[in-house]
Amino acid sequence: MRTVTAVLISLACACTLGAQSQDLLNMKGQDRPIPLRKVRIDQRLNSQVPLNTPFRDETGKAVRLSDYFGKKPVLMALVYYQCPMLCTQILNGMVRSLKLVSFNPGQEFEVVVISFDARDKPPLAAAKKVSMLKTYGRPETANGFHLLTGDLAAIQAVTRSVGFEYFYDVHTDQFAHASAIYALTKDGRLSRYFYGIDYAPKDVRLGLIEAAQNKIGTPVDQILLFCYHYDATTGKYTPVAMNILRLAGGATLAVLGGFVITMLRRDAKPRDDGRAA
Structure with missing residues (x-):
């Protein structure tokens, strides 16, 4: 289990502490303020999220997390809808990325956004969904976006399952938290x-393909997955030099093999010596 801190702490500071964030970021270990010591994301790859957890969707309908799993992979975000800065940036970043991915929510995958503020209610979720869809520009995918709210027990069941640790600051009435989005398999595993x-x-496209166990995507995507490896430390796909060399070597052999076969076939054809019978 890996704990991600440096970049995430800086973003958490930016969310709640404004101009003082860089000074706080420069502090190490126990020198950091107590709230920021609690802010982190512990990677729990292959862990199960609690699918039986009850929530309400943006229309106010009672749902369970399992309603969005079972058939497709899920791209999930943990935010709160009244967040003044970071949460909007997380959702905007997700939408910007998805605009450049050909997969459509509701078809190849589902988008699930969960508020970790128990005070958030469905009208706030509905307004946020409208904003996301307007930015996304594919109104036909509305049924693939699900923005949920719930009580504290439901929220903590999910946040703990993904290793998401946050802190409520009573003085600012805001949450210090890290930023990430998560790809989950159809059966609810991280x-x-x-x-x-x-x-x-x-990265998002390849992550969804792997979460779908290669059941979506194209042959080109399979080649990319052969050449790129998910780095759990950075959350990015990085080139695998040996696999790229193997692929290049295989392609070279295929070209050479085709050339040799063509030449052999040409030599095997009967030649016309030009003499009349």
């Missing part, structure tokens, strides 16, 4: 973590 507020479309 497959990939993507950190920060900018998510490379390539």
